[in-house]
Amino acid sequence: MKKFLTLFAFLVAAGWTNAQAVDWNWKGDVRYRYEIQDKEELDDNRDRHRLRVRLGVYPWINEELSAGVQISTAGAGDPVSRNQTLGDGFTAKDFNLNEAFIDFHPMSYGMDGKVNLLLGKREVKSTLIRVNDLVWDSDLTLEGLTFQFGKDGSKQKSGFNVVAGYYFIDELSSSEDDPFFWAVQGAYTGEAGPLGFMIGAGYYDFQNVQYMDASVLGDWADEDNFGNSAYSYDEYLYDYNILELFANIGGKFNGDLPWKAYGQYAVNVAEDVDDDNNGYLIGFKLGKAKNPGQWEVDVNYSYLEKDAVVGAFTDSDRWGGGTDGEGIEVGGTYHLVQNMTVGLKYLSHSTGVDTDSGSDNRDIWQADMVVKF
Numbered sequence: 001m002k003k004f005l006t007l008f009a010f011l012v013a014a015g016w017t018n019a020q021a022v023d024w025n026w027k028g029d030v031r032y033r034y035e036i037q038d039k040e041e042l043d044d045n046r047d048r049h050r051l052r053v054r055l056g057v058y059p060w061i062n063e064e065l066s067a068g069v070q071i072s073t074a075g076a077g078d079p080v081s082r083n084q085t086l087g088d089g090f091t092a093k094d095f096n097l098n099e100a101f102i103d104f105h106p107m108s109y110g111m112d113g114k115v116n117l118l119l120g121k122r123e124v125k126s127t128l129i130r131v132n133d134l135v136w137d138s139d140l141t142l143e144g145l146t147f148q149f150g151k152d153g154s155k156q157k158s159g160f161n162v163v164a165g166y167y168f169i170d171e172l173s174s175s176e177d178d179p180f181f182w183a184v185q186g187a188y189t190g191e192a193g194p195l196g197f198m199i200g201a202g203y204y205d206f207q208n209v210q211y212m213d214a215s216v217l218g219d220w221a222d223e224d225n226f227g228n229s230a231y232s233y234d235e236y237l238y239d240y241n242i243l244e245l246f247a248n249i250g251g252k253f254n255g256d257l258p259w260k261a262y263g264q265y266a267v268n269v270a271e272d273v274d275d276d277n278n279g280y281l282i283g284f285k286l287g288k289a290k291n292p293g294q295w296e297v298d299v300n301y302s303y304l305e306k307d308a309v310v311g312a313f314t315d316s317d318r319w320g321g322g323t324d325g326e327g328i329e330v331g332g333t334y335h336l337v338q339n340m341t342v343g344l345k346y347l348s349h350s351t352g353v354d355t356d357s358g359s360d361n362r363d364i365w366q367a368d369m370v371v372k373f
Contacts, residue, residue, distance in 0.1 A: 006199050027070075028055040029372045033083070038346040040361035056099060063108055068122065070099035080137035080316040099123060099141055114157070118146035118165075125154040128163055129185045129200055131246040132322050133315035134264040134281040134302060140313055142167045144180075146327045156189040156198060163202075170211070181206040187246075199247040206240040206310060239270035240310050250285075262300075276354045279304035279323070289335040298331045319349040319362060326353050343368045 031052040038045045056070030074082040084093040101120030103111045124130055124140045129151065144167035150157045162185065169179035187200025243266070250260030261284050268277040283300025297357045302318060305324040311322035319325030327349025335341050347364040 008080060023060040023275065025058040026056070027058060027343070027373075029053075029370060031368055031370045034367045036365040038363040050083040051086060051093065052082045052084070053095075063113070064105055066103045066105070068099050068101050068103070069097075071095045072098035079313060080139055080321065082139045097121070114150060116146070116148040116151065118148065124148075127165065128183060129156060129246070129247055130154075130160060131198075131200065131262050131264050132281055132283060132300065133318075134279055134304065135204070135242065135244055135266050135309050136313055137315045139316070152187075156187060158189050158191075161185075161187045161189060162199070177208040179206070179208045181240075181344050184226075193239050195249055196250045197247070197249040200245075202242075202244040204240070204242040204244070206242075209240060209310065238267055238268070238273045238307050240272040242309055243267050243269050257286070258288045266304075266308050273307050276305040276324075277307045278366060279308035289333040289341055292335050292338055295332065295334045298333075299328070301328050302326065303353065317347060317364060317366075319351045319360075322351075324353055325349050325351045339373060340369065340371045343370070 029052075033052070034047070035050060036045055036047045036278060052073055054072040056068060058066065058068040060066045060328065066344065072082045073084045073093055073095060075096070079170045082098065090164055097283040099120075099122055101118055101122040104117045104119075105111075106114060106117075107113055118127065121141050121143045124136045124142055125138065127142050127294050128136065130136055130138075142165070144165055146163065146165040148161075148163050150159055150161035151163060161192075164182075164184045166182045167180060172178050181204055182203060183204045185202035187198055187202060189196075191197070245265045246263065248260055248262035250258065252258050261282075263280070263282045265280045266278070267310060270277075279302070281300055285298045287296035289296045304314070304318075304323050306324035307355045308323060311324075314321065314323060318329070319327065327347065329345065329347045331343060331345035333341050333343040343366075345364075345366040345368070347362075349362055349364075351360045351362075
């Protein structure tokens with residue numbers, strides 16, 4: 001870690017000599033969270049204080065080339081969380097390489113920067129078209145090769161948008177059957193009168209997931225959620241060929257108050273999967289906490305059967321991560337002062353929606369303060 005930080009500092013210092021040629025685009029955020037978990041089967045609540053820190057530089061090198069490097073909290077081995085729980089005798093907290101990518105967007109041959117060729121590790125919302133976290137947790141950073149048309153970071157440009165990618169899950173020195181998946185997405189972003197909308201579909205074909213083990217899944221496997229879609233830590237029971245449909249539509253009430261309705265549907269269409277292979281999420285967002293004094297409220301309901309998606313990469317807060325759950329999520333955010341927001345979220349979920357072992361109910365409260373810079 002010390003060697004990495006030394007190299008990072010050297011690259012930053014060296015970059016100032018090329019300040020005329022490179023726009024460095026520093027970005028970072030610090031989130032402090034107080035969280036209470038109440039599990040129905042336990043007598044005591046679990047409450048904890050957590051930090052998430054991310055610091056990155058995204059140099060715009062020229063009109064055809066950019067890149068990104070980001071470090072973040074959380075130990076290696078957990079693909080869907082960047083939180084560090086405070087405690088442990090005041091010991092130092094770990095930082096890791098969270099993003100590192102090259103973005104080539106050629107201007108020739110009539111492309112005019114509409115095409116992005118990405119190589120490396122990048123956050124999922126800037127890599128794939130993502131509406132919410134039914135399939136992909138927001139903290140996930142995919143590793144591989146990506147082709148994008150009509151996608152600009154986490155947003156889509158008007159018109160048709162296409163994404164195709166090949167992503168490495170693990171590299172096994174003792175086997176040629178490395179786990180990976182490839183993805184293809186198509187969407188259309190447009191307007192209908194005063195309303196804006198986006199509608200699309202994605203297909204994700206996983207290969208050799210039976211060779212994924214606990215070292216890849218990290219803390220998620222330790223919480224015994226792997227049984228939601230497998231019979232052991234290192235062998236999934238079914239293949240995963242996931243078809244996702246997604247959409248959103250939004251506008252402004254009285255021309256002033258923003259609103260957006262959104263939805264996702266996912267189904268595992270692999271030949272050998274059983275009937276527990278569907279999931280969906282629907283939600284509504286009111287307001288937008290972009291500037292001081294503004295607020296937003298987000299409400300959604302999700303239902304995810306045990307073999308619908310690969311549980312290792314879904315949201316880590318809903319029913320403790322994994323699949324085989326359902327419930328609601330209600331969150332509010334207020335932009336208190338410039339670059340700082342405060343928020344409160346309530347999650348009420350249960351697991352065991354399609355098993356014979358009964359349900360496990362869980363309530364979570366999260367109070368956040370986020371500073372961006």
